[in-house]
Amino acid sequence: MSDTAVKTPAAAPTAPPPKRDRGRLLKALAWVALLVVLLAIPLYLDAAWLKAGQYMMIGGVGAIGLTLLVGQAGQLSLAHAFFLLAGATGYTVLSGPADDERVFGLGLDPGLSLIGAVVIAALLGLAFAPVSGRLRGIYLGVASLSLVFLGLYFGQSAETLTGGTSTGRTPEPFSLFGFPFTNGGPEIELMGVPIRQAERLWYLFLLLTVLAFVVAKAAVRSRVGRSWRAVRDNEAAASVMGVSVTRAKAGAFAVSSAYAGLAGAMTVLWFDILKPDESEFGTYGINISIAFLAMVIIGGLGSVPGALVGALIVNGLPQVLSLYSADLGWFSGTGDGALTPILVSSFVYGAAIILVVLFEPGGLAAIGRRITPGRKPHLPEEQDK
Amino acid sequence: MKRIYPAVALAAVLALSACSTKAGDSGSSGADGSGVKTGKGATASEITLGVMTDKTGVFKNLGLGITQGNELWAKDFNAAGGVCGRQVKLETVDHGYKADTAKTLYPQIEPKVLGFVQLLGSPVVAALKQNIASDKTVAAPASWSSELLDNQYVMIVGTTYDLEIIDGLSYFQEKGLVKDGDTIGHVYIDGEYGKNGLRGSQFYAKKHNLTVKEVKITSTDNDLTNIITGLKGAGVKSIVLTTTPAQTGSALAANKALGLNVPVLGNNPTFDPVLLKSPAANALDKLTIVASSVPFSADIPKAKEVATKYKAAYKETPNGGIPYGYAVGEVWGAVLKKACENKDLTRDGIAAALKQTTSASTEDLVAALDFSKAGTPATRQVYAATPDASAEGGVRYVKPLFEAPEAKEYVAPHQK
């Protein structure tokens, strides 16, 4: 019988803290469930609601781009609408028929034209780099506003490209490897529901939005994202650390413009027409730049999922309220000074901006972080400014 | 752990499939007892017509007037028995002069209506152009641009902007205000409205050897003083305006203040009675408006009747939109009656009836209309009027319905 009891070493902790794992699991499940729901929506909702949803996705793609620029890289830009116009015109010109006498087109495949439009917008963003390099803060913001006015002038005068403000021009309907995203082509049914233009466009936009989201998240986590945040927080320190400030800013503008260009191409596919604005308030006007800024503030500067939620609110609210009120008869007064859905949604989104800045400048993203259980913020993109 | 994901996905799918999909939803169609075919927007007792208007944006005044005119017509039409035993119902939505809102609202309203009695706003009309053609919904846009006539489903009730100007310039020449070889100015808003008006003055100028100083502005420019300064320097004998009422006020005020004092010609949307209460009021005597839809205060029986009914039903300051909205209703009534005769109240039936309408009468609220020739304006006649604070609706005639010889020769952009 031995006296010496051999103490087994205490078991090293093998399992990671259980709370953290559960939080991550729940989050992933939530995303999966969301994806399933989004894929299934065209089976349940009518064309009007699908149209509204597509419009929200356009906002989402654009907002993601702007939040990268304003939130991650700290560059205030009011020029987003200009890049939307660039992408819209790019897609229409690249894919337009080459033999039209009134307007110029290159007849390229729509898929290639879409990529081309994004590239054109990105290049224009890069072209603005010398200006963005020299200016800071609000001066940059107001200088970028001049691009919107230039866009207005371009839209009005370059009639062979844009079709002019009186009639505009029709873009080529999108098709991928021959499969048209219109009512034509092979008749498809999913669970008894015919998949026609509204449904097809929904799936296309969903694909583009998911791609945009994934790429943005990757950018934020990568070296590029870190260099943007360094420039945002302190330019002098960033350059001391070896970050090329001008390159980071130029890159941020290029990426953000690329997103805006994609959103612009989606816009013409949604409207079935490219029609440059008749004044500085329109489809590609100051009001649109401000709307994107609102989406980004409400969602939380720098937060990619926040941008999507912001787009849901700013782009979605007027559409949804209009649709509902037509159904329910709310706000349907005629007559002077009537309160209509459009007015109500303007009030709501103005109030949302005020409330966000007053109480939670980190936007909905910060609120979201506070209510999800468990995980401590450890990823740099989640640090509040 | 990873096996959970597909399980969740499956669960979500099963849950969703428990709710019914929209498969199997289809429009109603068929025929009623007396063999009249019906489709979307027409039931056995009702016909629904759509109104997509502006209640909150830049054209809310005009939108309000036209909608009220539409409503007055519907009431009268139903009181007289409707058509084919059916009453007319109006389904109204507000797009706030925003093309994106209109684009989303359209799929919601489209299945409910047989056609549109009002579609206000050129960006809205442009955004919905494809939809109207593919859904075959006859629509009456509140725009008088002949560029829209390439679409057979578009029903323009009245003379188009280009012809308004041609008739107007002819009237000015008749009165000796403009002579061959003169220089005139034309201030126009960029877009469908302005460009169409300009087409008219360019045509007339070529015929009479006039030089046109063209000035393009946008719908939000409100100060035309610098422009009028330039036109004065160019020695114009007359100015043509294809602008908004605020811009018209500014142009006329500058015309007087700068001492230019030339006669001014304006398309029908250039004037709004509120200008008579602005400081530009005493400069308005130089303005002549040409329109094919009568002023609110016109001295013709039908207009007086509409005016009385309006005042009994609504309290806002009336404008020219009211008799116009009523007139569009009347034309719709004529088309519906023809479709009823043809026993076809489907969308195709309405389109066919429209083509057969060679003379729609609106009891002189608008000139007699002929919709049978594709791409051609339904009429080329206009009234000439001038602002007058003592008249209700703010204008009075100076020349009743007429058509200039040059107007007969003019070929509209899509005229075949």
Next chain:
Amino acid sequence: MNTFLQLVVNGLGKGAVFALLALGFVIIFKATEVVNFAHGSLVLFGGYLVVVTRDALGWAGASLVGIVSAGLLALLLERFLLSRSRHADANSLALLTIGVDVIVTEEIVRRLGVTLPFLGDAWDAKPFQLGGITLFRTHLVALLVAAVLITAFTLAFKYSNWGVAMRAQAENREAAALMGIRSSRVTATAWVVAGVLAGVAVLFIATQDFSGAGLSRGTHSIALAAFPAAILGGLDSTAGAVVGGLVVGLVEALSAQYVSFDFSKSAVFLVMLVVLVVRPSGLFGTRESTRV
């Protein structure tokens, strides 16, 4: 030549009003580093109060009410919204003013309905001729009023207690606070002053001589012209605001005639862009330099 002179006269006249707007803008920026996107709403609000009280108080009384209310609204904004946003930095506050702007503008435009009020009863549409050139009384009065107010403010900045306090705060907020300068009082006064200037400006903007739009959404767009004017001159320079305003007025008038009218809008912003590229802080703004 006559045309050129007339255009210059038109341009300077409107420029004086832009200068008033830009000055208010710059005062707010100097005191708080916040860019006030809601300036257009202050203008509209003052104008709306004039419309509402004109029948009861006559034009002069109503104008006073308008000016005071615009100042009060500015004060309310500052006290209840801006100073309460504890966590927010200057950029976020600027974005907050966008939210305010949306709400106030939409509500006032809704209330104005189909009316088109003009607010310059004392001087509107009373032009007189001087050797072939037309002088608009509105412009002349605006120039005079602007000159008086701007001189008053420049003197106040240089010599009054408030002016010194504001300049100290603009230089270094913490040091100023340590010296006993009540930051909240300085800021609030700055906002009130800006509001009052907006209330004065509207009496010239909502006139027939200035624009056909009267008091309407168009007035708000005109206030947008304050941006390039203030930026051009340098956001923290009151002299710059004045120069900026006059430059904007002249560029607008001359490019409308000698390039093309639809270019004149872009022309103003283009000129601003060129100035900024050459001098990134505006013509008279203080230059930030970072040396690494």
